[in-house]
Amino acid sequence: MKLFLDTANIQEIRDGARLGVIKGVTTNPSLASAEGIGSAESYKAAVREISDIVDGPISVEVVSLDAQGMVEEGREIAGWIPNPWVKIPSTMDGFEAISILSSEGIKVNQTLCFSVNQALLGAQAGSTAVSPFIGRLDDIGLEGIDLISDIVSIYKQYDIKTKVLAASIRHTLHCTLAAQAGADIATVPYKTLVQMAHHPLTDSGVARFKADWEKTANS
Ligand code: E4P
Numbered sequence: 001m002k003l004f005l006d007t008a009n010i011q012e013i014r015d016g017a018r019l020g021v022i023k024g025v026t027t028n029p030s031l032a033s034a035e036g037i038g039s040a041e042s043y044k045a046a047v048r049e050i051s052d053i054v055d056g057p058i059s060v061e062v063v064s065l066d067a068q069g070m071v072e073e074g075r076e077i078a079g080w081i082p083n084p085w086v087k088i089p090s091t092m093d094g095f096e097a098i099s100i101l102s103s104e105g106i107k108v109n110q111t112l113c114f115s116v117n118q119a120l121l122g123a124q125a126g127s128t129a130v131s132p133f134i135g136r137l138d139d140i141g142l143e144g145i146d147l148i149s150d151i152v153s154i155y156k157q158y159d160i161k162t163k164v165l166a167a168s169i170r171h172t173l174h175c176t177l178a179a180q181a182g183a184d185i186a187t188v189p190y191k192t193l194v195q196m197a198h199h200p201l202t203d204s205g206v207a208r209f210k211a212d213w214e215k216t217a218n219s
Contacts, residue, residue, distance in 0.1 A: 008031040
């Protein structure tokens with residue numbers, strides 16, 4: 001399972017990229033807004049900066065609600081950087097936009113996916129990746145990870161090439177479970193990436209090795 005960073009914060013992306021484990025970035029209008037990005041021009045500038053840092057697909061979301069608007073925005077975004085994935089929501093207009101953009105060779109990350117049926121429609125429309133939102137399903141009392149397993153197994157059954165991108169990840173267990181369920185990619189907040197790297201036994205083990213070494217080295 002590949003790891004993407006789920007943030008529009010440039011410093012977090014720089015810090016995460018240094019680990020050499022980040023293969024892409026996902027953004028959305030809420031994440032952009034949290035960084036003070038509020039116009040297409042500033043979103044474009046930030047996305048270009050992200051693309052210079054991370055060598056992999058950068059997901060950029062449209063804000064139009066109608067198919068024509070999504071297609072126009074998607075075409076525009078596709079020209080911003082070398083490896084864009086245009087994020088299109090799993091709506092009626094969204095599926096129409098996905099089929100048009102994908103037929104033009106533009107890669108689409110089908111976002112806000114909450115059901116197997118939406119994932120099936122997206123695959124037929126030509127989504128490069130589908131993003132089931134695990135955390136938001138958990139928030140309403142459902143088992144978000146089940147959606148990942150269901151989509152993975154049905155895509156496998158029909159040899160569907162659309163990638164399953166586990167999104168709305170809130171903690172490290174989500175990440176482990178997404179990997180067990182067979183997700184192709186998980187997009188994680190920076191905080192979760194840091195938590196993934198840490199274990200208290202590693203920290204105490206490193207401290208003890210250093211202390212033991214210094215005891216002998218200084219004797
Ligand atoms: C990523 O593509 C999604 O937009 C993101 O993971 C949503 O996460 P949230 O549910 O925590 O806002």
